[in-house]
Amino acid sequence: xxxVATELARALVVxxxxxxxxxxxxxxxxxxxxxxxxxxxxxPYRHELALKxxxxxxxxxQLGGNAILYPYWPSPPMRRTGAPPxxxxxxxxxxxxxxxxxxxxxxxxxxxxxGPALRRAAAVLVISQRTRQDLLDxxxxxxxxxKISVVPLGAPRSVAPGPLPEGIEPGxxxxxxxxxxxxxxxxxxxxxxxxxTDPKPPLVIAGRxxxxxxxxxxxxxxxxxxxxLGHVDEPTLAALYDAAALLAFPSLYEGxxxxxxxxxxxxxxxxxxxxxxxxELAGDAALLVDPEDVNAIQVALEHVLxxxxxxxxxxxxxxxxxxxxxxxxxxxxxxxVLRNIGR
Numbered sequence: 001x002x003x004v005a006t007e008l009a010r011a012l013v014v015x016x017x018x019x020x021x022x023x024x025x026x027x028x029x030x031x032x033x034x035x036x037x038x039x040x041x042x043x044p045y046r047h048e049l050a051l052k053x054x055x056x057x058x059x060x061x062q063l064g065g066n067a068i069l070y071p072y073w074p075s076p077p078m079r080r081t082g083a084p085p086x087x088x089x090x091x092x093x094x095x096x097x098x099x100x101x102x103x104x105x106x107x108x109x110x111x112x113x114x115g116p117a118l119r120r121a122a123a124v125l126v127i128s129q130r131t132r133q134d135l136l137d138x139x140x141x142x143x144x145x146x147k148i149s150v151v152p153l154g155a156p157r158s159v160a161p162g163p164l165p166e167g168i169e170p171g172x173x174x175x176x177x178x179x180x181x182x183x184x185x186x187x188x189x190x191x192x193x194x195x196x197t198d199p200k201p202p203l204v205i206a207g208r209x210x211x212x213x214x215x216x217x218x219x220x221x222x223x224x225x226x227x228x229l230g231h232v233d234e235p236t237l238a239a240l241y242d243a244a245a246l247l248a249f250p251s252l253y254e255g256x257x258x259x260x261x262x263x264x265x266x267x268x269x270x271x272x273x274x275x276x277x278x279x280e281l282a283g284d285a286a287l288l289v290d291p292e293d294v295n296a297i298q299v300a301l302e303h304v305l306x307x308x309x310x311x312x313x314x315x316x317x318x319x320x321x322x323x324x325x326x327x328x329x330x331x332x333x334x335x336x337v338l339r340n341i342g343r
Contacts, residue, residue: 001091003258004127005071006032007154011331013038019335022063026051052076052113060084066342067122069334077116085122085341087334090114092255092276093134094182101181101252103212118144122341125151125334127256128277134255149337153256154327155265161242162235168227172202173301174244174268176237176259177251179217180210184250184273184291189223191250191297197305200225201245206232241266246304246311249273250291257281261325264318269311271300285317 013021013036023033023040033040041063043055056076060068061083068086070076075088095102095110118124118139124147126132132148164170173192177183185205192203208231209217220228232240241247247263247270254260254276263270264285272278273291282288287304289296304311 001072001089004089004091004153006030007157007327008071008330008334009033010036011154011327012335015328015331017335019339022065024056024059053078057083060086067338069338074110074114074117075121077113077120079120086120087123087125087337087341088117088121089125089127090118090131090135090255091127092131092253093138094253094255096138097134098182098253101212106211115139118147121147123337124148125337127151127153128280130277130280131255149333151330151333151337152325153258153261154330155322155325156234156258156262157327159234159238161239162233164239164243165227165229165232165236168202168204168240168243170243171245172204172227172243173246173248173305174240174263175203175205175207175248176240176262177207177249178210179205179207179213179220181212181216182252183207183210184252185213185216185220187291187294187297188248188250189219189226190294191301192226192248193223194294194298195302195305197302201305202227203248204229204240204244206230206237206240237262238266241268244268246270246301247272248297248301249278250289250297251276251278252291254278260286261322265322267315267319269304269314269318271297271304283317283321285314285321287314 021038025040026043027046029040043051045051045055057078057080061080065084068084070088073089095107099107129150132150203226206229220226241263247268249259249270249272251273257278260270260272260281270286272282272286274288279288287300289300
């Protein structure tokens with residue numbers, strides 16, 4: 001969500017096409033948007049509930065704007081009379097579709113706030129056709145269908161790769177994503193343990209600790225051949241994508257799948273789960289597997305590692321497919337929605 005908020009804001013403002021934009025920020029302007037040519041209004045709060053229940057309902061009606069965009073979901077559930085029409089993002093319905101993998105606090109919060117937000121929104125932006133269908137299935141509201149627009153995300157801006165972390169050599173298996181149940185790290189570890197590739201490449205995992213992961217982090221850190229990096233900066237991530245042999249992303253559910261898009265943009269072949277929006281994003285540019293089948297994950301990893309022709313085909317297909325996903329295109333579709341509700 002942070003990536004979408006910053007990249008989309010930048011793309012909208014840079015190609016403003018006659019529109020004026022004001023950023024609403026929590027306490028300070030993000031460093032990544034510090035040089036952006038637009039005004040910013042800073043909130044006195046940082047906590048999400050204080051922002052959405054106290055500050056935003058007051059300030060949004062004082063801006064004098066024609067429309068307001070909430071890329072950080074869910075948007076404020078309560079809106080005052082006279083507030084500009086709002087377009088809100090919905091990224092995925094994991095809390096509804098895979099509740100066992102989402103903390104109860106998150107389920108309670110999203111379950112109580114998303115419904116009112118959908119009813120009060122003038123437009124709803126989703127990042128894939130899969131999320132659109134999931135939203136319609138979970139929230140059968142009479143007018144929701146006409147509100148929804150599919151706005152796919154963009155590939156990352158080109159960043160000069162930095163050095164690889166100390167001790168890491170090219171040719172490893174890369175996994176990128178928050179440590180949380182939906183990312184399926186325990187099955188990935190089991191599949192990695194069973195690899196018959198000789199020599200077996202290291203598995204490098206980049207992602208901050210998330211939620212409800214139990215002992216997964218300890219098991220990741222103690223698994224022979226696995227290197228856990230935690231959160232990495234963009235130059236380091238670019239270096240990892242460039243140096244890896246393949247991306248392992250057997251996620252159980254994704255509303256889009258930015259790590260897959262990032263890998264495709266770098267020409268990195270990928271093994272991904274066949275659920276959620278990943279098949280929609282991958283097309284034929286990744287190897288799809290049942291993410292709940294450890295043996296299927298293992299065999300797919302072995303296949304990609306052993307078959308140089310397959311790696312080349314997936315790499316070329318991924319690079320070509322990633323060209324269709326740009327933040328400029330995301331901004332153009334978003335701007336059309338904002339102008340439409342702003343009329």
